[in-house]
Amino acid sequence: MPSMIAISATAVPDHLRGALTRWLLEVTPDLYVGTVSAKVRDELWTSVAASTGHGTAVLIYPTDNEQGFTLQTAGPQRREPLDFDGMTLIGFRGDGQERAKPL
8 A cells, every 4th residue: 555755865866866756756855755655665765775875864654653654764864763662762963062061
């Protein structure tokens, strides 16, 4: 059964953008949305994850869980999805960032 997906692809090669627009609409720069089957979604994501280069990509699609969606990432991300007792939370990596001093 087809379902809606969204892919955010930042700083990825041009050929990957072309491949994404064959299946999805680029509704804003770097954001692709469409309705595809699970097989097409998985094949598309495999290609995206293998071709991001130094860029980043995030896939979001509906699933039968508490939050109603699943997300996957490819490439280096400052925001990291974390599993917290079955729920996905977003953590921030503090690499190279100045942190507040404890009181």
